Amino acid sequence: QELRPRVAMAEVDGGQAAEAGAAQEKQAAEESCVAAVGSTASIPGSIREGHAEVLPNVSLHKRKDGKESQQVFYNPAQVFNRDLSVLVLSVFARIRDAELVERRRKREQRAKEEGRTLTAREYPGPGLKILEALAATGIRSIRYAKELGAGVRHIVANDLDQTAVEHMRRNLDHNGVPATLVEAVCEDATSHMYSRRARGPGGEGDKAYDVIDVDPYGTCAPFLDAAVQAVGDGGLLCVTSTDMPVLGGNNPETSFARYGGSSMKAGYVHEMALRLVVHAIATAAAKYGREAVPLLCCSIDFYVRVFVRIIDSPARAKLQASKTGVVHQCVQCDSFFVQPLGEVESVKEQPKFRLPRSTAPGPECPECAGRMKLGGPFHIGQLHDADFVSQCLEVCQEVNMKTMSGITCWKKITGLLSAISEEHGDLALHYRLPQLCKSLKVIPVPLRQFRGTLAALGYRVSYFHRDPEAIKTNAPNAVVFDLMRLWAEEHPPKTTPLPQVLKKELSLKRPVEWHHEEEVARDAKVPKFLPNPERNWGPKPRARGLGGNRGASGTDTPADVPGQAEATSVPTEVAAPATGAAE
Secondary structure (H helix, E strand, C coil), rough: CCCCCCCCCCCEEEEEEEECHHHHHHHHHHHHEECCCCCCCCCCCCCCCEEECCCEEEEEEEEECCCCEEECCCCCHHHHHHHEEEHHHHHHHHHHHHHHHHHHHHHHHHHHHHHCCCCCCCCCCEEEEEEEECCCCHHHHHHHHHHCCCHHHEECCCCCCHHHHHHHHHHHHHCCCCCCCCCECCCCCHHHHHCCCCCCCCCCHHHHHHEEEECECCHHHHHHHHHHEEEEEEEEEEEEEHHHHHHHHCCHHHHHHCCCEECCCCHHHHHHHHHHHHHHHHHHHHHHCCCEEEEEEEEEECCCEEEEEEEEEEHHHHHHHHHHEEEEEEEECCEEEEEEECCCEEEEEEEEEECCCCCCCEEECCCCCEEEEEEEEEEECCCCCCCHHHHHHHHHHHHHHHHHCCCCHHHHHHHHHHHHHHHCCCCCCCCHHHHHHHHHHCCCCCCHHHHHHHHHCCCEEECCCEEEEEEECCHHHHHHHHHHHHHHHHHCCCCCCCCCHHHCCCCCCCCCCCCCCCCCCCCCCEEEEEECCCCCCCCCCCCCCCCCCCCCCCCCCCCCCCCCHHHHHCCCHHHCCCCCCCC
């Protein structure tokens, strides 16, 4: 069961994948995500991942198609997810401990002034208290316990399926993890979290969970309301959602019901999916006077993974409207316009809120006169915390890797975090340069040339961390199409389906000179955009345990909908690039 991706990276320039240093890049890709699954297993059929080993979980009976079925869910494609989570929690544990020391100092000083001693309830102790709401085999909790060391105080590994919980307890015993450190419980995840709210009468207060990890099979939506209440002040929510067909625009009505916003098929489909999930978390938290602050939000393979801090602040919760918006998207060309749902400005260091001014272009696209459609609402604020990403990248340095020997996907993690560190996460949505060229039937514009010209005009520009051919910019839509018109003048297409776009006068003052984007000097090039390690890389069919449907899988889905189809039917015209890139 060893996973060894055999891929080669290619450097992207102008939307064209060019082979460069194939042997070196192939080696980098092979090292990028070597999931040590079963390579050193002590028991036949067991699965080794990081410092954890889980016992065989295959049932004695077979499915109708002749394949063995899983009683408890395990997917090796999620090794990267767990590796990334271990790294993120190691960084967060240091931040949390530093905050705890400062909080304890202030409370001791206050207690001294009041002539009393600090109670145990006022000081929960160092280390993270973690809840894995949908634990299945328990491999994630075992890895947290064994690889984070002193960074963990207590872990609760929960699952609704009694079969999964029994298997989990065997795995904990097999790995030598004491029950005092990791507690396996069999409860409904939402009921467990609702009964352990952080605030309000009977709330857990400082004893609330520091981290809640929600990784369901399918949508995360049913668990968000409970999760934002159960996590402590300043705590971390780690949320995965794999229902990409819904988030990818196949069913906008279902997306609205689950996440409070309609998804849309467009070039920015993966970024919008990410922002819809953050929007659902932020709106759930704002109802309780809590602000959701994204630390790291990633679109990976067939799912999204977000790490969001929840902070008690009724005042900052009012900023939610200004961090929410809708998008007007043309159905013919790639024009889009983002409309915020609120505005806020600082007046004498106090926020002043008001209704937003309309930025909608009207019922017709100003570029091609096509019909406009509406998507959202979704999160239009920042997706990443630059300081937190920088701290995560420090851990990825070779000198620090030895302290976290359980992580195997170092190359892929470093590439992802490097791409995120260079992304403008506060700019909502993006264009895809190949789609812009294809819609007008012009020859491809060199990617660095297009981005360099936008930067020379004074605009911010970057790619999206999942897509090296993305144009994420604060330039107005008219400026982006002005550059396409300028390119078409220099390289006239034989025919174009949208002649009115190319006939329109430039809004930019002529002459406009092309500029090539300067390459950022680095000690070593980091492969950022790794392709999938093998074909049909995606989720496995959901587990069919003996004690219910929601334990290992997370949420109920129709039995006749195969898990593979649910997570891989994202529209092919907007799927991620098939080839990688090293920049």
